[in-house]
Amino acid sequence: MKLTVQVKLLPTPVQAAALEATLHACNEAATWASGVAFARDVKRNFALREHAYGEIRARWGLGAQAAQHVIKKTCDAYAALKANLKAGNLGKPWSKRYRRATEKPVAFRPEGAQPYDDRMLSWQVGERRASIWTVAGRVKDMAFTAAPEQLATLALYRRGESDLLMRDGMWFLLATCEVPEAPPNTDPDGFLGIDLGIVNIATTSDGEIMGGRELNRTRLRERTLRTKLQRKNTPSAKRRLKKRRRKEARRAKDINHKIAKHVVAEAERTSRGIALEDLTGIRERVRLRKPQRATHSSWSFAQLGQFIAYKARKAGVPVVHVDPAYTSRTCAECGHIDRANRVSQAWFACRSCGFVDHADRNGSRNIRARAEELWRRGAQSTAPDPLPEPGRGTGRKRSTTASGARCASPPL
Structure with a gap:
């Protein structure tokens, strides 16, 4: 079963500035890639890479993994938009809200969350330290904190990507954990x-x-x-x-x-x-x-x-x-x-x-x-x-x- 563990980062002012610059660059690149996807009607991951990958790396100086995650995030945003439109969550096709969502490219907030994989982020859970990629270089020995139960879950079951986000001036990492399930009770007593x-x-x-x-x-x-x-x-x-x-x-x-x-x-x-x-x-x-x-x-x-x-x-x-x-x-x-x-x-x-x-x-x-x-x-x-x-x-x-x-x- 997938659960998300939230840990709070405790960066120094220099580290926080590097993280903020990274989020701004990644989301600005994602907004640009969204415009390319909208104009060319190319909203699949590998197809969009052909049009956007090189430009993202050259213009914003993102690493290879970061550039791929930016493109994937853009495609995921369009997939979510398509699902919401199909489910009727944005109103009827003639409604103002529906037209506003479909007549222009998806835009990303400057401080929107950015996914990280194990090549861009490494954990030292016992020392409560993380090493994270930024546009200013690798930031090592970044402190973080969480509840003891969350730290135990993180150490035992963390798998896959994590999301970096800033909320109200505070920095967080949302780590995906694969937690085992207990055998289901197939004969409940009421x-x-x-x-x-x-x-x-x-x-x-x-x-x-x-x-x-x-x-x-x-x-x-x-x-x-x-x-x-x-x-x-x-x-x-x-x-x-x-x-x-x-x-x-x-x-x-x-x-x-x-x-x-x-x-x-x-x-x-x-x-x-x-x-x-x-x-x-x-x-x-x-x-x-x-x-x-x-x-x-x-x-x-x-x-x-x-x-x-x-x-x-x-x-x-x-x-x-x-x-x-x-x-x-x-x-x-x-x-x-x-x-x-x-x-x-x-x-x-x-x-x-x-x-x-x-x-x-x-x-x-x-x-x-x-x-x-x-x-x-x-x-x-x-x-x-x-x-x-x-x-x-x-x-x-x-x-x-x-x-x-x-x-x-x-x-x-």
Whole structure:
């Protein structure tokens, strides 16, 4: 299974200047190569090399490996654009967004990520040092740091390319690691149902509620502050906005990681599988009042689902995605479906049998029951790969079983 380990570089001012010059040169060359590919309609790697390789090396002074990675990055960008167009992610062919994406070449930001292979980058994990190629020559003995778990993963399982990127004035390397998977549990002892929500981020069928009230209060506070700073529109307000722009996302990501780790550990401990809702397209299906739109749009349910999925795959825990329709209105005891069963956001009271329970726990029990039914019908599922980092792919595709459960393709 492919995972990405992020390490933070600690360059000296001279080393940081060399890294910045390297990113600027590589991305400027990629933008030029993109123009050549667009003008000549040559968007395949080896074909584009014939038109761009020599000019890139001569004009920007890039090494052979760097020039090839620049061309490959350009071709990958056009492949991603083609996939987005085909999937309809950029609107209809007559829309303004679609035309804006197709009527001019792809451009690269000056500080966009640049891939490195083992000829351009070497690691000394034990000493926490790296040697990296730059346009100013090879920079040796560059310090880096990471969490102990990440360093162990890096030392044992690093394979393939790494990406150099700068974010908010800090330098990072994203290293690809091939982490072995645990043997999948093909005979789980039931399922642990997970109901995902906004007020309560995740509720298990065991009755455990992982609330999101603190996160939602923080988001509201950040959103209010953002509105005030945007209205001021002064240089200092813009600097503060830029400094805080990723803070909320980092906090939500940290909470999602902790919840996913806890859920997978509990399922592994009890030899159960995990049942999740298939919430694909929920943002398009649900219509909300204006005050609720920002809260709903900041709901990171997809990220939490991805974290649970890849941690489950690593642990060998099966995951089944079920249809979420009417799980919040169905009684987990008698199966009666009624909109009036949902008394409030927090409580469920069945109009048929009188069963009363926490609404999210009732929903998670319904999700568990649907997963067990799908499993009995042969809709076995393993957790899919994690989403790749920007500019990086995993090569796995999802399939759908006859019974409707989404599954990942088996390892090659």
